[in-house]
Amino acid sequence: MLHAAAPAAEKRTGFREALNSGRLLRLPGAFNPLSAKLIERRGFDGVYLSGAVLSADLGLPDIGLTTVTEVAGRAQQISRVTALPTLVDADTGFGEPMNAARTVQLLEDAGVAGMHLEDQVNPKRCGHLDGKDVVDRETAVKRIKAAVGARRDPSFVIAARTDAKAVHGMDEAIIRAKEFADAGADLLFPEAMADAADFEKLRKAVDIPILANMTEFGKSELLDAETLESAGVNVVIYPVTLLRLAMHAAETGLRTIAEEGSQVSLLEQMQHRRDLYDLLDYSEYNAFDENVFTFRV
Template sequence: MGNLLSSPVPARPRLRSLLAGPDPVLAPGAYDALSARLIEQAGFDVVYMTGFGTTATLTGRPDVGLLSATEMVDNARRIVAAVDVPVIADADTGYGNAINVVRTIQLHEQAGVSGVHLEDQVMPKKCGHMSGKAVISTKEMVGKIEAAVAARRDPDFVIIARTDAAAVEGLGAAIERARAYAAAGADLLFVEAPRTEADIKTVADELGGLAPLVFNWAEGGRTPPLPLERIAELGYRLVLFPIGTLLAATAGIRTFLDTLRRDGTPSAALPALPAFDEFTDLVGLPEINELEQRFAGE
C-alpha cells in the first residue's frame, strides 16, 4: 500500500520483470484509488486503470470518449499514489494526433504510471466491446506508436499497442495492423475483442513471436471467457480484468440501497459490510494516527 512517507520501490522495472516471467500477469481493473488499494491488498501484482470504469465513475456515462487526457491522467495519478504495485493505464487513442500522443505519454510518465495502451480507433472512441467503432489508418497509428516510443523518457515505461480493427476490418486485418505496430516499437500487442476461441488462438499463433500479447478478459464482453490455464497455454502474457470490480461495486451498492429503501434503515445490510474500524484501517488511518503522534511537536 502506498504510504504517505514511504519511498516507493520503482514500479516500472518490476512490471518489466513480471512480464518476462513464466506466468501470465493478472491485472484487475481499478476505477479509483480505493479500488486500486483493494486490488493490491488482495495480492495482485499489477493494477489496471480501466477507462470504462473511470468514465462510469467520474461522469456516470458510458465509455464513448467523453473524458479528456487530463481527466484520465488525474485519475491515474491518484491510483498510482495509493498503491506500491505497477499501474497500467488506458490512454485511449492518445487524445489526438501523434503530437498529442507525445504529451499523453509524458503526462502518464510524470504521473508515475508504469505503462499505457493506445488504440487505433477514431476519436471519439468507444469501449472495445461496443458496436459502431471506427479505426484510423494503419499508417497513422504507426506514427502514433513511433511518437509514443520517442516520447518516453524511461525505457522501462511499457507501451502497449491495441487494435480494434477485428470488429471493423476482420481478424486478418487486425493481425496485420498488430504486426506493423510491433515494427513501430510497441512493447506488447493487444488485439481487442476476438469473438471465438479459434480467433484467440489465431492471434497467439500469428503474433506470439513478435511481442508479448495482451488478453482482455472483459467481464460480459464479446471475447469468450477462457480459463486462465488455456490463456497461459496460448502464450498470452498480460491478462486484464477491466470491469469486474466496477460491476461488483454496482451490485453491492444496489443491494444496500434496496435494503435501505425497503426497511428505512441499513441495519439488515450491515452484517455483509466491512466494519467501520476495518474500513478505516483499510484506507490507512493507523498511519495517520502514527504520523500525528510523530509530528505533534511535544
C-alpha cells in the first residue's frame, strides 16, 4: 500500500541471485515512482533509474549537473513503491573516490539493489555523445575499490561502467573490464557497444555478468532479447524509453488541444482513471480505515 512489502535486503539478494541465473534480466527505466509500479505490473525483472532521465526530468542536460542528493532522493522514491530491485545510475560517484564511497552508502540507505559507477572524467556527459573523455585506469579502479569497500550490505550490487571504447578503442575497454572485475565489481557495463560482436568479445574476456544499454538514437544497435542472451549478456536496460514515449504522447496531446480546442479526440489514447486507481491501489487505502478514507472508487 504505502510501500512495497519486500524489504531492501530481500530485493538485493534476489537481484544478485538472478544475475547468476543464466537468464537475461530486463530493466526498463522509470521516470517516476508511478512508472516503476507499471514496470512491475508488466512483469519485468527490475527497475532502472537513469541519470539522463533524472536530469531531463529536472529540465537539465545530462552533463553532470545533478547532485547525489537528488539521485538518492529519487532512488528512494522509486525503490519504495516496488518489490522489484532498482539499479541506479550513480554517474562518476559525484566526485573523488571518497565521494563514490559515500554515494554507495546513501543509495544503500535509499533501499536500492545496486548502482553503477563510470570511468568518465567529472563532470561527465551522456555516454552516446561525442567529445567525452575517461580518467586514467588507476583513478577508475580506485573509484570501484572505494565503492566496494564502502558497502555495508554484501548483497548490494556494484556495477562498473566503462566508456573507454569510444575514446580509446575496444582493447582498452577490455583491459579496464578485467581490472574492474579484479577490483571487486559485480557487474560490467560497457557503454556504447556497436553490436552483438562487441558484447561477445567482452563475454570472452570477463567472468562477471555483463549489462547492455539499449538506448534509442545512440551509438548501439538496438538488439532484441534473444540476441543479447545469445551474446552472453545478463542484464539489459532500456533507460530512456518510457520517458521518450511519455513526452511524445504529451507533445501530441498538447498539439491536439491547441488545434482542436478540446481533448475529446485523445480519450482513447489515455490511461483511464479506473486503471490509474487500480495501479495506485486505491481500494487498499479505502479498506485500511473506512473512518478516514470514505471515498468510493
